[in-house]
Every structure is written in structure tokens, then in C-alpha cells.
Amino acid sequence: MRADARSLGIMTRCQGSHFVDKGYYKKLTLYGRKHGIRVFVFSPRQVNFSSRTVKGFEYRNGSWQANVFPLPALIYDRCFVGPAYRHYKPFVEKLQNDRNITFLGRGLSGKWQVHQMLSKSPLLSSYLPPTEILSFATVQDMLQKHGAVVIKPMAGTHGIGVVRIKETKSGYEATGRNRENRPFRRQIRDTAGLKTFVASFTSGRKFLVQPYLKLHTPDGTPFDVRVLVQKNGQGEWETTGKAVRLGDKRSITSNLHGGGKAEPLSAFLARHFKPAVHSRIDQTINQLAQELPRFLEDCHGRLVELGIDVGIDTAGNVWVIEVNSRPGRTVFRLIDDPVAKRHSITQPVRYAHYLMKERVGGY
Template identity: 45%
Template sequence: MSGDQDKTPTLGITVCKTRGTPPFHETAYFKQLTLEGQQVGIRVIVFCPKEVDWERRSVSAWQYSTRRGQWIASSFPLPLLIYDRCYYTNTRHYLDYKPHVNKLVNDPLIRLLGRPLGGKWQTYAFLAEDPDLRPHLPETRRLTTMQDLYTILRRYRSAVIKPNGGSHGRGVAAILPGKDGIRVRGRTRDNRTFDHHLVNRSQMEQWISRFTHGSRYVVQPYLPLYTTDGRPFDIRILMQKSERGEWVQTGMAVRMGKPQTLTSNLHGGGKAVRAEWFFSRQYTPELRIDILEKLQWLSTQVPMRIESRHGRMVEVGLDVGVDPQGRVWLLEVNSKPGRSVFMLTGEKEVRRRSIELPMRYARALLDGQVGGSL
């Protein structure tokens, strides 16, 4: 590469390597980031943390060529600003990447666009320290022994178990009292739905042991988060940093699953609808106002609370549920949120803004216009 190219500010996107060409997911999103990067004078490259040459401080990476309309592999200087988009399929996968990711994180010359969150348990633990947020958090326990599950079942009769890491609804199961036994239903790791009847606790324990094998899990109460026609739903709120370093709400949409299924995730066959349309059909005007006020409060408080305890963030996706009584529950906080929900709702301007903001924030960081410390 020429010396001029080497001086171009670069944002490196880290990914977990997959099969295919290019060997990573989210290619459409990264292409759009590349185009937005051209508008603000930042080159975008995509690489696997395992492929860093630390002696030369270089990396084998992919760059989208707008002239050729394709991804091209080449060698680049190790970027000084990193956007983490690594997704781990299970604990073993995470541990395989962890030392390579940590080396990037701990390098004194490298800054992160935002520090990724830990798992569901870690996030719950420090959010629950806030007495104002605690009433909106489902009780969450690490599933280390069956007693953790039984504690939740004694208090709430039903429970849901989830991988501690991000899952897109995969590997989630509800434990419900059934006719003459126990009912377990949800989605497998490869996203197939299941609904089993187990005759007793011994059979349930064996099933859970097989189901969770190799991954860390949490257990929570099972919440009845369904529409009036029996569809599971949640609300995705995308919060992002502006170029001034301020948190702004980019968009809000509702994801609905198929009737009688457990999760609303789009990966599991769900659909997305606009939030205003959904609320106008599900709630009375008075309840709608109350719910929207609570959603607005959560969307402002949660990112600030996380950042004060965790370090700098660039964006968070808040997944929120509303029970039949109108109580608002913060279900999950995702530091690597997707954006496809806004394409599915037809909100192209929200989608465009969701891509523009991270690049403008990156430019502000590189220019020293916003705080650069973690």
C-alpha cells in the first residue's frame, strides 16, 4: 500500500471467522459502514482477531471496494480504533477467541469504539444495584445447579432458561407446569422449535443437563409477554451515541413471534412492526401513555447506568417486554445490536441513521472531539 493510504484513519471491525467469501456475517451492514466511512474520511476494514501479526502490527483483513463492487483481502496496518462485532455461538467458541480479543483490548495504542458487555448475568448484576431500575428487571440467577432453577420455580411456578451469551432466541427454553408432569418448550441451538412433556423432575434435570451442556446459562421467571392474540412480542429500542457523544434514541420497533411460540426473535420466524401501530392496537390511550413514558425513561437511564459502571459504549439495543398488566420489563441489553428490524418495518431513515451515527462518532473520537477514555 502507498504511504498516503497508510495515513488514512482506519476503523477495524472485528468478527468471528466463518466459511464463505468473505468469511464473516453482516456483509451488507459492513458495506454500508464502508460507504458512510467514505463520507467522513474513514477507511473500514474487517478482520478476525486471530489474524493479527503482532510483530509487524499488521492484519490480514477485508475491505469493500466500491469501484469493483466486491470484498478484497489485503494486509493493513493494525487499526487504532476497533468496532467489535464478534458473535460467539457457545462458551467454547468464546473462550477460543478470548485471548486474541483481550490482546486487542489491552493494547495501549488501541481504542474501542465501545466496550462490549459481558453476559446476561453480569449485566443484570450491575443494573440491579440501581434501586430505580431494579423493579423493571426480572429476577436473574446463574444456572449453576438445579437448586437455582428450583428457587425460581418455587417463587414463580414457571421459569425460562437462556444462554448467558447472546442467542437470537436460540437455546432458550421455558419450564412450565404441565398436565401430569412438566412441559419444556423453546428453540434448540440450531433454531428448531420443540415442545416436550417430561414426567418428573428427574427426567427434567437430565433434559436440562443435555440442553445446556457446554454453555453458561441463566434462569429467570417466565413472563407472559404476549399480544392479545397469543403472539410473543418484545420491543427493541436502539440507543446510539451522536457525534457529540450524547445518547440518542435512533429507533423503536416491535418484534412479534408466531402464535404459541416462545420467542419473538426475527431469526426464529418472527416479524417486525412499527411501534406506534402496535401500541395503538394493543393498549388503551391511558395505558399507552404510561408504557411509552416508562420506555422513554428506561432508554435514557440504562445506557448511562451501564456506561458509568462498564466503560464507554457506542450503542446498545434494549429488549423490553410489557406484561398484560402494563408492567414494563427490561429483558436484555445488547452491546452489538442488529438493525434489520427497521428494514422490516420500512423505516429506511431509521436504518440509515443507525449506520451513520457509529461512523460519525468514530470520526469524533479520532478527532478528539469527544472523550477518548474508557
């Protein structure tokens, strides 16, 4: 049995009929149906490679209904990388190697791999914070040079496990979010205590260390800019939207999962930066949105969309903080941007339609 040429499978981690982002997938399904594309959700662990079928769920008549589907011609990979991903990875790789199946895009490996790829670009590398794989020696070295550092999990999401460590008169202070995404602040007396804290906090996971950048407003509210770029119906990169995410003052990150808020970019920049600086920041972000997806795709392979997280420090310098190949869309609903909200949902289906036409040489 060949792959179903007019179907798009959304690959995600399912526990029975439980999976995240049901609202988003419902909208994808309804939009796909209008264009003659059958959209369904499945777990890579439910694929039967012998019969080339998969157990999954399709939104019909107001609810998600279980069914067995032929393997889809196109797969939209929404399997978020994390500790549980190792249980899915062998099945994902087998699907990726199937010559009858096309992935809209292949997920990025992790923060360190992305940093190494972007470092190869003379333009993009100038916007990357100095980054090293964490060891206690690298933490000490950066603390000596910069006075404060940030440690973050290589495969972390939502700001979980991101910690600022800074020198104080009485030793060190660690501020951030723990593994349960709760904000914390801890005073550490000396270097031995710091070594114990770092070893305990990072135990079992790989971390990166970077200089701490002052990515906050004058009143200490952390913020970053989410730029969503996606392939459109012509297979070309397009900027869907830009928005500012503001975090809790008790935190050092601005992720919405940590209790953050959102607002439109232009109004935010106008409030906090002088017109000339505002204009320069705008131009830089637009340049990054144009250059980064193409360069990263050349290094990595096909991508369908990227969430580019941009930091702006108190001096108005722009930094590429993180790039996510499975971005969320909540921020555009929160800032009430109906065009960005609509495009964020419809672009993957438009791109899938473009790829279907490419595969069969037009209808």
C-alpha cells in the same frame, strides 16, 4: 509503526473471506469514505503484532478485496460472543490493551454480568425480572413460587436455547427452541424426568433461570420491543429507533431469527393497550433508553451502541429482558423506518469521527 489515525477497523469473525453482515459493513465503508475515513473488516486472529499490520478486506470497485492494513486507530468490535469466541479472545484482549488503539466500545460480558450491574441502580433494578444462575434447586424454587419459569443460556443469542418450563396436571411441559433454533414442546412426567431434561438440555453451558413473564398478545403471539441507542457525532447517547418484534406462536421468544415479524411500536401499543397504559409504557421505555446506557457505561466502561430488549406483559408492566452491545439492525428495515435505518448505519462512523477529532485535538 503507529496505528493509522484515519482508519476504522471492523473486527469480526472471518473464515477466509466469509463473514456475516457484509451488507452493513459495505454501507459503513461507503459512508466512512465520504468522511475521509478508511473502513476495513478484519479478524483479530489475523493481526501481526510485530509489524503492527493486519490482513483484512476492504470494499472497493464493487467487491470485497483482500489487503494488508496498518493497525487501525479505532476498532468497532463486532465479534459476537459464543462457543467459538475463546479462539478469538486472547487476540481481542491484546488489541484492547494497545495504547495506540481505541475501541469504539467494549463488548458486554454476558447476561448475568449485565444483570448484576443493572441491579445496582435503584431505578433500573425495578424493571429487571428476578434472575438466578441455574441449578435444579433454583428451577424448583421458582416453579413453586411462580408456576412457570424460563431458562436461557448466559451467552446465548437469537432466542436459541430459551425454554419455558411450566407445571401441568400431568407433570411439566417444556417449550422453546433447541440448539438448532427449532421450536419444540415436550411433556415431562415427574420431577425426576424434569431433572434429567434440565441436566441434558443445559449440559456444557451456563444458564440463567427467571420467572416466566406473559410477554405476549391476547392471541398468544410472543413479542418484545427492540430499542436501539447509539453514540452520535458529539459523543452523546441518542435513541435511533424503536420497533416491536413478533414471534411465532409455537415459540416463546420473538427473535427475528426464529421466523418473527416486526412492526412500528406506536401502532402496536395503540392496538393492544388502552390510551393511558399506552402512554405510561411509552414514557417508561423512553426513560429506560435515557438512563440505562449511561448507567451501564459507568459500570462497564466505554460503549458505542446498545440493543435494549424490552418486554411488556399482559398487564402492561415493562421489563428489561436483555441488553446487547452488538445489536442487529434488521428490524428497522422490516418496519420501513428510513431514518432509523440510516442512523443505525451511520452513527458508528459519526462517533468514530468524533473520537478521531478528540485524539488529535481537531483537524
